[in-house]
Amino acid sequence: MGKTEIKDKLYKFFLSKRIDEIGEPHVIYALSRIRKLIEPEKKEYQLLWFYCSWALHYRMDGTDPVKDMVKEFVGEKDEGFIDFSNLIRALTEFIDGQGLPSELLKNEDNKDRLRELFRDIYSDTPLRFKDQTGFELTLTAPKITHPDTLYGAGYKVVALD
Secondary structure (H helix, E strand, O other): OOHHHHHHHHHHHHHHOOHHHOOHHHHHHHHHHHHHHHHHHOOOOHHHHHHHHHHOOOOEOOOHHHHHHHHHHHOOOOEEEEOOHHHHHHHHHHHHHOOOOOHHHOOHHHHHHHHHHHHHHHOOOOEEEOOOOOEEEEEEOOOOOEOOEOOOEEEEEEEOO
C-alpha cells in the first residue's frame, strides 16, 4: 500500500468521524496508518512515531531512542500526571501538514475525549527502559487529578531489577 492510499484512508477517516463515534479501535487504526506514513521520516516525527509505536505494542522495550524525550515529559518525579497535550499538538501539526481534515483536533471537548482514549490505550502498555539507570513507566487511569483537566493519565516510574 502506497502513501497515497494511506493518506486517502486517513482523509476519509478524519472527514467521516465525529468524536462521539470514535472509540479506542478507531484511534489505534488512525495511529497505525500515521505510523506507516511517517516511517521513512520517523526522525523528523520522533514524538509522533513514539506514540504511534507505543499504541501498537503490548510492551515497549526498545525505547533507547526516546528515553531522553520520555524523561523530559516525566521529569524527575516518580509519580505524576500526563495529559497528552504534546501528542495532540504533534498530531495536529502532522495532520495539518498533510492537508488532512483536522476539525476533530481543534475543539476542546474533542481534545478531552481524545485524552481519555489515549489514557485507555497507553495504560495497557508499560514502557521499559533498559540501561544503567533502567526504569519502567506505567500509565494508569487517574488516581490523582490535575487542575487543568480531568482527562489524562497518572504515571508511576519504578526501577527495573
